[in-house]
Amino acid sequence: AAVRSRAAMLVHRMIFCLDADLLEILPGVLEAAVAGCGPDVGDVGRLLCQVCARYKVKAAPAVGGVLLPFLRRCVAALPPADGDGGTAANPPGDEGTGEAPHLAAERMVVRKLMYNLLLYVVTHEVDAVLLEARNRSALEDILRTMAEGISLLS
Structure with a gap:
């Protein structure tokens, strides 16, 4: 995990140093990063967001191949739900769900990462x-995930 974290930090810095020259090798780098991430999906998620923000449309070849595998990794990293994981009327960690607050918080962090990445994908073209x-x-599942996120905010 420590090596992956440092490698992700190196790629973050390379984006600023190499700029467009990094685009050629970025698909392979991102594939390796996503394939190697486990419960520590945060570093890779932030890297994907930075790639979207920095390169915009040019990021599509690199991000397109890893988007679904990364979202699947995020879902796999979610702690097991005690019940339905919450709704707008009964949010996760609420007394009515019987879910441990630390599990609810961990689940929300991973969900927020997924929502944030999808937001970056859409807003940065x-x-x-x-x-x-x-x-x-998977578009229907992605839209359902976003709708669930919106319902938790209301």
């Missing part, structure tokens, strides 16, 4: 990756 053939089948 990388949204074409959502309609690519390799990602199109």
Whole structure:
């Protein structure tokens, strides 16, 4: 985990130093980062957000191939739910769910990371990756995930 964290930090810095020259090797770097991340999805998520923000449309080839695998890793990193994970009327960690507050907080951190990445993909013009053939089948699940996030905010 420490090596992955340092490698992610190195790539963050390389983005500023190498700028567009990094785009050629970025798909392979991101694939390796996503394949190696486990419960520590935060570093890779922040890296993907930075790539979207920095390169915008040019980030699509690099982000498109790792978006779904990363979101799957996030779902796998979610702590087990005690019940339904919360709703707008009964949020996670609420007394009515019987869920441990630390598990609810951990789940919300991972969900927030997923929502944040999807927000970066859409707001930084990388949204074409959502309609690519390799990602199109999961579009309904992605939209459902975003709707759940919105319902938790209301």
